[in-house]
Amino acid sequence: MHLIIAEKHIAAKRIAKILAPKEPKQVRVSGMDTFEYKNPDAEDRIIVMGLSGHIVQLDFPKAYNNWQKIDANELIDAEVITTPTHVKIVAALRKLGKEATHVTIATDYDREGELIGVEALNIIRKVNPDVEFDRVFYSAITKTEIEGAFANPASIDFDLADAGHSRQVIDLVWGASLTRYLSISAGRLGKLFLSVGRVQSPTLALIVDKEKERQAFVSKPYWEVNATLKDNDDALVNVQHKNSKFWEKEEADAVMEVIGDKASVSSVDSSKKTDKVPTPFNTTEFIGAASSIGFTASNAMRIAESLYTNGFISYPRTDNTVYPASIDLRAQIEIFSKGPFREYAQKLLAKDELVPTRGKKETTDHPPIYPASLAKKSELNEQDWKLYELVVRRFFATFADEAEWETMKVRFDISGEEFKANGARLVHQGWRWYYPYNAPQDRLLPALSEGDILDVTGKEMLDKETQPPGRYGQGRLIKLMEDLGLGTKATRHEIISKLYSRAYVHGNPLQPTKTSFAVIEALEKYAPTITKHDMTSQLEEDMDSIAEGKVKEDNVLKESRTMLHEVFTELANNSENISESLRAGLREDKVIGECSECGSKLMVRRSKRGSRFIGCNGYPDCNFSLPLPKSGQIIVTEKTCEEHGINHVKIINPGKRPWELGCPQCNFIEWKKTQEEEKAKQPKVPIPDKITDVPGIGKVTAEKLKNAEINTIDELRQANAIELSKATSLPAGKIMKWQELVT
Template sequence: TEDAIEKALKKPGDININLVNAQQARRVLDRLVGYKLSPLLWKKIQFGLSAGRVQSVALRLIVEREIERDNFKPQDYFLIEGAFDYNKSLFNASLHSVSGEKLVKKVKNKEGKPEFKFLLTNEKQAKDILEEIKKQEYYIKSVTKKEKNRSPFPPFTTSLLQQAASNMFGFSAKRTMQAAQKLYEKGLITYHRTDSFNLSAKFLKESQTFINKQFGKEYYKKTFFKKKAKGAQEAHEAIRPTSLKKLPSSLGAVTKDEQLIYELVFVRSIATQMAPIKLLSTSVDISSKDNKFLFRANGQQVLFEGWAKAYTLLKTVKYNPLSQDTLLPDLKENTNIDLKDAEMTKKTTQPPARYSEASLIKTLEKYGIGRPSTYAPTISTLISRKYVLKESKYLVPTDLGRVVTQLLLDNFADIIDYDFTAKIEKDLDEIALGKKEWPKVVDTFYKPFEKRIKSSEETLSRRDYKVLGEAPKDIKCPDCGGPMLLKLGRNGKFYTCAKFPECKGMRGLDGKTEK
């Protein structure tokens, strides 16, 4: 911003050689990984492939999520909902527990990961319980009312802006950064490659004046945010408008993408300095007279809009962070209530969702992998190399992406290990702080890495990673009549004779003979 430039000119500082060294180390490490691993992929899989310190870890995340989905076994379960009448006011409540045992319980599996355990997984059992429920009499066991505050979201960092634009507009990280770059060049927003939540004192003062005038003093609340992501460097401010005088409704000559991104940045920045949303939450437990069946209903009412009011400034897109009120009748504890009807619904567990660009960026940041400037180009590279396809908003690994990941996992598991990659980022941060010497960090990484590269060049066979499996038994070699293998080629999958190179018979996936 103009203010920051004037300040820097008045108090020029010395070049921080530690930061220079950290950048030098990052550049050398990235090139060592890319320049050494990429040619190995050319020799062992196909020409034109690439690997990278951050790129290959991101690909691993996508591939491993797909494997989780492949191995997922769906399970049917049943939920029961009751329609209750209280003094002629109707509302629904869900069956919460039977004889004290919850219908849906969160547990940890063998790997220590959270998963859900369901009580009703048998249709006959669920129907029997439904019939028993309908015969019972009910009373209101408890009514709990609680006021809650919802604090505003922090200001935008690069990753948060990319996630928000992806979720709201379906923008790719690259598209978001292109629009942000133009806004930055036009002097409308601050620097857009940042991992900081910091806002300048000048902006904080300007936002106070703006909020008090636009919404009223009760909507203002000064707030400071602290970065929680691993390895945050916080060299710049958060992304914000350079001036609150430039309202979203009066930007002038900008593209639609630029308008949308500016609106997001403007509203989010204002909202950070506004009062929390105040909510009244109501939870009602309804029990059968014998206390065997417990139903639960939840209601919510907005008492004060708080920072949600900032979103009324959006011009191009409509978004309300507040969900609609769900009001319950004025219920009294220990009074009777009528069950009018109950219904059973069959559900099926779903596999873990594929990564979208937004969720991938969020995960990379959580692990401390990469920097604000690397997220968009990393995803673009995965797509351009055909390691990943974009289906709707989701990232789906190709066979090529799976094969590349498998080769790297088999031979360079530590290089694409999540914790190792985060540790490298930590080492780079310590170089920037003067706590470590950059040649030693590079040397510690490079010596064992170089040995493995040489070993892999000698021992790895193209066949190990080109062969995807055996062909169906009815697919026979057109030349010798023998069994065939499914292989990955430059243009996709095809069948080749299991006796290759002695026999060179081939078929396409459609079963036709290849020439």
């Protein structure tokens, strides 16, 4: 039996359909679906099964799980063990592996894919040591690619798998030991532990440092002077003074004073400029483009992975920006000569020669991201189609001509003061016709000649101030991570997702929370190695060397542990300072403003029962408090309520959209108002003269309830339950349930 192993179930299903002479038979093995068919030449059974990514995980032995008993630095040299994560898949591999005479690994071709394939192979070799095995490589799950791959099997790249394995070990050891150390130092255990990572922490430091730069920025006021002109055809022209910014108000006032009723054209300079054709998509460029049309990095990669496994686009994790000669580019465009993109495809196919652009990066593992097959709009949901179309249009654009603009720079004289206006008009769409995203708009000016006289119909002086540098958007941050050697094309979007899930950042562009400041400031001051990109980029280079067969995995793991010991020496020398710095910073993370009643700090607190609320530091003298939702991580944002002067709050729940709670006091007032409105809608039910005639009302409390302000039977029962609870120590809730049963 020939066993073919794909990385995911859907990939296995597609591969089986492509290779089988007729519809493959679905067979259940150890609770897992596999796809079976016969080789028409040899009558040999062929079974294709899919994994679920990694089916085993790395961990420490259970003895190391106790954070209080095992010091964090003991994890550095601790044994790392492998444990199964998908029991049914492992059982199916063992069962099929015993029967197999030949195993073909058909997982994705990159470090992770190679490691996933080797993990599966190792499980099989334990039950069938002599089994033959090989490897197939492909970049798209299409008939041509898959048939070509299986016609030319190759060898497994164990060096590449070792590079993937070394990353897992290094990230586990660094992450677990540093996370444990900092969390204990800060007193943040349980679900609120402080996550630290080899790539995560330098990335977070970039975000925090940018925020510090913004906070340190001092805005400087300036003034703009603009005018509106009208020509003989009543066309309006908006012009700006040649000094785009006046740093002294008096100078701007002086210009405003002299502006007269007429303007003359002093010069007209016309020219042409071109927009260069974009290069093919690699992962970083794709994420950047997807980010510009509203996709988060993780969502873009999730959709891209789905499009790939369904055969619509090529493999989305690639550094390559040069189409390899092995792709028949004209044939690839011909696929789209029918369907929604036919107009674009046909225009390209009319060219005598198709010459695509070339980016700076050329690799041999995978081509740039390109559309592998024609999808129908009805086959995809709106989001999937949006990204599929982005890939198709970028592919087409790489074969197109440059876009051409006609530009005009006009200078005007108004009462001796020089004003300016710039115009631009797209005269040849070129590649922008195929790829219209984020295109600059035409800025049209009327036909003007030197010496023309125009009427001044309006003037204005705007007071403005310089703005701080912008925060990092996800696409921009991933590009910076790539430039600094932080992470890989396959992991960078995951690092950003982790920063969100750990409540280190919120919003897009990314804004760090006060927890981020507390962690990064403590590390930068007392253990700066963790926050610098140099260390982690060096390890990335070492892992590349493993993949290239230049060094052994054991040597790199040893070197990484030596680095980590040096980090812990820094931590040990400053342990008290780190603990104090973290705890002080994290206390600030809970402050949401000042109490309107006594002026003390309002802070996020927990009651003895574990519920959360906003309480005043002036307690017990001041009892001011506000409720908070029961679940989700609380993020105190920088936005403040104009009415109450306290910070807005955001609630983060894993896997859900952030809940913008806003001002907690406004929210509470609105909630109370809604409750009162609902109560007012309830019909009034007259209370019988004899309270004890109502079912569920006890005689013991009847006298106490006679004079109470009660309007409905439900209110009567609730009041009775409270009185009985006081008298009997039973929970009022249980008494209410008893009353319902009696009724």
